[in-house]
Amino acid sequence: LKANFSVVQDENEEMNGFITVLSDVTEQEKVEQERREFVSNVSHELRTPLTTMRSYIEALTDGAWQDKEIAPRFLDVTQNETDRMIRLVNDLLQLSKMERKQDTGLFKEKVDFVPFFDHIIDRFEMNRDENMNHQRELSKQHLYVWIDKDKITQVLDNVISNAIKYSPEGGTITFQAQPVNKHLQVSISDQGLGMPSDTVDKIFDRFYRVDKARSREMGGTGLGLAIAREIIEAHHGQIWAKSQEGKGTTVFFTLPLISQKRRRRK
Ligand code: ADP
Numbered sequence: 001l002k003a004n005f006s007v008v009q010d011e012n013e014e015m016n017g018f019i020t021v022l023s024d025v026t027e028q029e030k031v032e033q034e035r036r037e038f039v040s041n042v043s044h045e046l047r048t049p050l051t052t053m054r055s056y057i058e059a060l061t062d063g064a065w066q067d068k069e070i071a072p073r074f075l076d077v078t079q080n081e082t083d084r085m086i087r088l089v090n091d092l093l094q095l096s097k098m099e100r101k102q103d104t105g106l107f108k109e110k111v112d113f114v115p116f117f118d119h120i121i122d123r124f125e126m127n128r129d130e131n132m133n134h135q136r137e138l139s140k141q142h143l144y145v146w147i148d149k150d151k152i153t154q155v156l157d158n159v160i161s162n163a164i165k166y167s168p169e170g171g172t173i174t175f176q177a178q179p180v181n182k183h184l185q186v187s188i189s190d191q192g193l194g195m196p197s198d199t200v201d202k203i204f205d206r207f208y209r210v211d212k213a214r215s216r217e218m219g220g221t222g223l224g225l226a227i228a229r230e231i232i233e234a235h236h237g238q239i240w241a242k243s244q245e246g247k248g249t250t251v252f253f254t255l256p257l258i259s260q261k262r263r264r265r266k
Pocket of ligand 1: 249
């Protein structure tokens with residue numbers, strides 16, 4: 001708690017009052033610290049690919065460009081790093097856009113969720129690894145939700161790609177969609193690496209990764225789930241995860257169901 005204490009004087013410089021302003025600085029400080037941390041994270045995330053690129057470009061300039069074997073490999077590295085930086089900057093732009101606009105940046109429409117979800121799973125199935133099994137446990141009911149299809153597709157893409165990325169070969173990914181208390185509840189479970197229970201809530205924070213090296217190696221930006229959370233919350237839903245180290249992870253999210261008026265019998 002910060003107290004500002006001022007003396008009020010009249011024109012004869014006689015003291016005739018006090019003004020005391022009490023303000024809660026802890027909240028302010030917390031916001032400020034988060035902002036500093038964020039800027040430091042972004043700088044670090046950008047510096048890593050930039051320093052890698054610099055050393056490869058230096059090597060090329062120093063003569064590696066003449067080596068027909070090495071030059072294409074080095075150029076490939078710089079291209080990958082550039083791609084990663086573009087992904088990162090795009091993710092950051094999207095996060096800041098979502099924060100500013102919240103609800104208004106969405107183009108919502110009424111969607112029957114199960115066919116929509118089926119279609120997205122089909123798309124993953126088309127390019128799936130031979131050794132990955134998919135299991136669908138989807139409600140037979142019409143589950144109508146009011147959503148921005150592109151944005152919810154992005155959430156599903158992020159969560160499903162993670163389930164694939166952090167799973168060994170031969171695992172099963174289970175997709176569920178069910179009504180629970182006026183909400184649609186979706187879950188995606190994998191039999192992958194999992195994570196320690198004290199980290200499971202942090203994975204929705206920006207730049208939080210359980211294994212930094214592994215995430216980077218897979219081309220991750222550490223922002224996928226932070227974006228997913230922004231999107232789900234802008235739809236008035238919730239997103240969370242359960243995980244067991246070495247057993248697997250389930251990511252859940254909810255969306256409000258559009259209540260269906262019962263058709264009256266004549
Ligand atoms: P990233 O680009 O690193 O994948 P995300 O925001 O998508 O970023 O995920 C944050 C972190 O959460 C990941 O780096 C990983 O450590 C962990 N994670 C997310 N999904 C899973 C999963 N299905 N299994 C194990 N770990 C996961």
